Amino acid sequence: MGLTYILRRLLTMIPVFLLVVTLVFFMIRFAPGGPFSAEKKVPAQVLKNLEAKYHMDEPLIQQYFRYLRDLSRFDLGPSFKHSNRTVNEIIAEAFPVSMELGLISLCWALLIGISAGGLAALKPNTFYDYIPMSLSILGICLPTFVVGPVMVLIFGLWLNWLPVAGWNSWQDRLLPSLTLGFAYAAYISRLTRGGFMEIRHQDFIRTARAKGLTETQILLKHSLRGGILPVVSYLGPALAGIITGALVTETIFNIPGLGRFFIESALNRDYTVVMGTSLLYFTLIFVCNFLVDIVYVLLDPRVKYE
């Protein structure tokens, strides 16, 4: 029933994942200016690490399987630029920071977005509708790297309410997470409002009213499941967006997260870090999309039968 659906989804994802992983292998191996290429422009110590690791004298296909085996052990290899660090070390240090930033931002986005959208749907065409929806246009159109600095300017420098850099106290978390979450809060508020407004006109809501339910009962029991569906579908793209947005947010607010490392590595052409981080992010997105699909099936019973 629902299980076959889940299995089917898994089966489509695995070959794709394998394809991506294989692509990554070839991209690392054929990186221009890398240790595998003719011109070995790599620091000597790094070259030694790589040769030891990859057994570069072995035939390609064996290298490939070695790579897959390493991956299954979550070993992403050494850094190209920093001779004494592995990709895993860098990720282990920086990823939890980004994870925290991402989760807090997502929480803000859901909290603000759903409440604003829900309120707007409850009282449409009033003050509670127009103001949040107009603000949401700002959130949707303005990029994070514009909102961020402006927030820093207003709340950090001019009003001096909040700290603008670093990641130590809980106050440090506020501005970055609000900045990152703002755009998604905006989009979610629109989706929520739209979802609830759609439901509101449905016949089964009239039936519920005819049965004598109160408006609150109707909202919580009958409207919620259907109304929240667009938001659930959006969680996949929202996550991808938050990961991308974190790149900028961490840069602006000087947060020691994986995003900032990623950018540095990209600028420095540290191929293994770049590919390793991308692989991590892709995996994360795959897994989250999969989870979102499951939640969607749980909420909308009609989907299983497609």
Add this chain to the structure above:
Amino acid sequence: MAILEIKNLKAHFHTRRGVVKAVNGISYSIEPGQTLGIVGESGSGKSVSQLSYLKLLPSPPLKIPEGEVLFHGENILAMPEERLRTIRGNKISMIFQEPMTSLNPYLTIGSQLIEPLIIHLKKSKRDAWKEACAALSRVGIAEPEKAMKSYPHEFSGGMRQRVMIAMALTTRPEILIADEPTTALDVTVQAQILDLLREIQKETQMAIILITHDLGVIAGLADKMVVMYAGRIFEEGPVEKIFHQSEHPYTRALLRSTPRVDVLQDKIPVIGGSIPDLSQVGQGCPFYERCEFRTDICQSTFPTSRKIAHNHETFCHVEKFQ
């Protein structure tokens, strides 16, 4: 002793294009165990007439400027919302035309069925579940326990309508309002649903207000009928009487335009023209433009009631139709 008495009910929609007088002064009553059929074309106001006093239509556009709806002598229109809610789905239940969309697709049948029992009859979840299963059996659904855990989309239209009926009947309402209950269903299923309603009515002495445009359905189920047009009532009386001796040009035209299986017909006589714009109706008879018997007074004044028999009245200036 009438359970429900509607007196001069008016329901208007205030839109940007003007005031649409969907219901423009209707009166009738219903007794226990009786089936009242409300017949009319689309746009006659027959659905609005019931939805309005139960406050099931959005109230900024809708206003009820006049009228009384007495339920056991008490005016529903004057009741506060919480009081009205104790009557809705409890003493007066309603089933709708589109069984495909009238049930919440995201919730199980069971979860929707037990709601009236828990809310109105204050039953525990377990008792409500048992009674709901029994109700499903009563309406002819096999394996009720399984059905309770299923979702609406797993059922056919006819089954869903049965579920709707079960849901409406769990609280043993005094009045069941059935708004075009069979219109969206196959003919054979229609017959089954009507039989079901008849059976249940015999058991419970429940009154039924049956809204439909299908005269066949009226003939099959209703005792008394009311003919509506453009928000007004044209004729009221026992079904048999009206079918054979209608005293209103509109009703007659309506009856004539029903296709017959026992007589060869080259052409089915239709009523020429269409329903007037309900935002432009004046004081006269709304059927004026399409009526073959119209006279001058018809245009200026809506006729008052004329009693043909003690339970049959008509609203028409013309007295003889030839």
Add this chain to the structure above:
Amino acid sequence: MSNSLWSDAWARLQKNKLAVFGAIFLTLEILLCVLTPWIAPYGFETQNLELTLARPSFAHWFGTDNLGRDLFTRILYGGRISMAVGIIASLISVVVGVIYGAISGYVGGKTDTILMRIVDILYALPFIFMVIILMVYFGRNILLLFVALGLTQWLTMARITRGQVISLKQKEFVDAARSVGVKTRYIILKHLIPNTLGPVIVYLTLTIPSVILEEAFLSFLGLGVQAPMASWGTLISSGVEVMEIAPWILLFPALMLSLTLFSLNFLGDGLRDALDPKGARD
């Protein structure tokens, strides 16, 4: 038949004040950017080390940056890059997307299923990462940037085109039954193009701001346009650095970018509403 759709849409569009504002702003902007080499008050590179981080004044409408360069001029030149990126990359996405979608829709069957599955899977991945990876590997070539950015947007275009082609395929057969050989092609051309054009144009106006945004994003991080060229993204990035002492260096480019994005979005929304046969909604 097609004519009345356009004129009707045009009338509806004119009533939408936000869309009109957007269109006017964009036209002015494009004009300014095209004429920049002739109307810019200073050279793009002209430094004036006596007057660094100067406030806005008559001589320098938007002030000067840390090397004394006129900000207004640099914003104009930056605008040229952003606009160019927007248009070229979007055109690439349209070409790729329309061809892909048309083939998928026209051929149908298994090919269609496979092609669309690929689209579904690619939809979930953040393309920015791909672009960054490309930049890392192949250097920060501006042409490559344009192409790569264009490739981030073709998916939606492909989906729309496929949908249109499928619905038109059915019509085509009806017409084909009535006409003979060559005429069918004319009918395809005469109906396919006007009918697909509508949604494609609407999405084009929504693709362009996405692309401009992505370019600004990359440039902000240092991965996009490289010195000596400048785009709004790089200008905003420099602005952040001197934000405390000269906030206008951040604010003016940010304002320009924001207004451009707003205008494009309003115009796109307006076009979509105008071309939508269902008319007004909630």
